[in-house]
Amino acid sequence: MAVVAEPTRNRRRRRSGPHARREARIGLLFVLPCFLLFLAFRFGPAVAGVLMSFTDYTLTGGGSFIGADNFTRLKDDPLFWDALKVTVVYTVLAVPGTIAVSVGLALLTRRAFRGSKVFRSVFFLPVVTSLVLAATVFVWIFSTGGPWSTAMGWIGLPEESWLSHDTLVVPALALVGIWSRFGYGMLILLARMQDIPRELEEAALTDGAGPWQRFRYIVLPQLRPALFFLAVIETTASFQVFDAVYTMTGGGPANSSYTLVFQLYDAGFKYFDLGYAAAIGVALFALTLVVALIQRLTIGKED
Amino acid sequence: MTLIHHRRSRTRAVAVPLLATALAGVALAGCGGSDGAGGGKGSVTMWTYPVIFDEAKNEAYWDGMVEKFEKQNKDISVKVETYPWADRDTALGTAIASGKGPDVVYLVPDQLPKYAPNIVPAGDYMPADAKSDYTDFALESVTVGDDVLGTPILTSANPxxxxxxxxxxxxxxxxxxxxxxxxxxxxxxxxxxxxxxxxTGDTAQTLNMTFYPLLWQAGGEVFAEDGESVAFDDPAGVEALTYLTEFVEEGWTPKDLVTTxxxxxxxxxxxxxxxxxxxxxxxxxxxxxxxxNIVVQPPLTGEESAGYGTVGALSMLKGADTEAAGKWINFVARPENAADLEKGAGYFPARTSADDLYPDDQLQQAVAATLPSMNAGPLEEKAREVMGVLAPELQAALLGKKSPEDALKAAAEAADAQIAR
Structure with a gap:
């Protein structure tokens, strides 16, 4: 007689009774401080930001309610659409790039070997390095006569600075983004890979599966929850790209790397047009939410 | 025993989160606290920046000023806070918006129109004899409309x-x-x-120091006389941008610096x-x-010789104790008090009665001689927005993506829309 294991979720029963309720209350009390801080420093400012987007709030404060005027202005602002395009292109390059490099390095370092911990630490270093500091070095790397341009010359490409090129500037920034983020992705995927039972791969190996087949049919499906998490986190981070752009290109050349957050920054802190800046923030939030939902329906649909 | 232990555990279980909640509440209350300034004694808080590049010397200068001032004005206490130059408008703008701005702040002319609604006009506290002592360049550079919005304490030139x-x-x-x-x-x-x-064509740089001197040299202006539209797209502007574009195209200037x-x-x-x-x-x-090896020349001459120079000024923000802050500003602005700041930073006095700070320094004498040719940039409320739309178009022209005419025309359309808003 076959023994069918009961699914884990069915084994958990909701406990009830006075003891359980008391425990729940205590649990809620423990959560309360964090919840209050969240309300004050996350939720509150977010709601205030949304409210501000319906005003013409400026430095002097006391902005008046102007309905959806900021959003109408946004719709008619060519700079917003250009910035949105740049942000999307950056995201399309940076997110898959980061995930691909993260998967590759996690695969390389997942088995313990002499020095594997050193490699993992080294790969994680960019995550804890100040991006502003690193970006200053990348300005030199990408400059004409710098290592990157020189290397391009070796393979027969023009030796000009990618940061001065209207088409290549976003790929250059995406490379910096990938460099700064892959360590985090690698760590998440490594943790997930440690949980994959070795027996599964060993069985596949016995059945004659090659490395690619083992990766494609054993490892990759098991990574789906972690990949979904990474995709959402990386997409959110990419939509919010700012510091590298600010340090390396200032949004140039000729607005070729001008992103949505850069526009938000300019509107809010350069021109003190805080209502309009808040409207850009709301649009960015909506965009991130929609993309996260799409990712949920595609990559994360089984979770 | 077990029962007692169980009760203690329950007590602890309830007490710990309650205590944590109380602490969080205290933390939140602290965030919204008032300044709590004591009554009786006047107080002035000033924000400045490392005007003297050596921060230790800069701090020593201000410490000395505060000590000297407080000795003469025992009923006023002054606190000088030095912030980094980077993102100073972000910090100041946010502080003002949240009601936490300083009483006095160091500003340069192109910041003044933006902060004008928050500034107490200097006419409210500047003595008449001091006002008449300022150089035309210094006083005009801090005058927006009819109001003098800052008290000049130094001038500089970029020859x-x-x-x-x-x-x-x-x-x-x-x-x-x-x-x-x-x-x-x-x-x-x-x-x-x-x-x-x-x-330097990087859009993060102020055009006051980069393109505008060339525009002025060509006989052009950034804004039309009434300030209701821009004028940089006129033939003078096209001539200036065409001139600059040729330098980039011919490799007479480093191309990388056009963007970074x-x-x-x-x-x-x-x-x-x-x-x-x-x-x-x-x-x-x-x-x-x-x-x-530094040779100082007057700003280049096209139609005329013109360059960018600036004025460092102290402005009083609304909400300050006008009497105390006014006394402090007037004290710092005295030629004998401002001299160490000017000399320490390599700048020049803003007053005609001030001593020559560099009698034996040929280099500084040469720079000082160019001061009359300097322009502090347009004093218009939308000056920075205009720079924001003009700078990328200048880059487009310099990189050969647009003709100078088309770039300036596109920038002018966007700038006029900004001004009209």
Missing amino acids: LICDKRVFEAVGEDSYPETWDDLKALGPKMKDEGYYALSY TPNLEQTPVAKGKVACTWTNVATDVEPFWGRE
């Missing part, structure tokens, strides 16, 4: 500076005075592996590969060129 070593290396013994002179240097310098000019601003030590300027520039000042290049 054309040239690297003597580069000229010697190519066998050139005359330094450029006009657009044609500089243009003639272009091919000669290029043939010898040098650049005739270093121009590396650290100065990474640039051809610091490496001794550039003949002249107006986007750096003598104090910037001195560590790389050597003081003896």
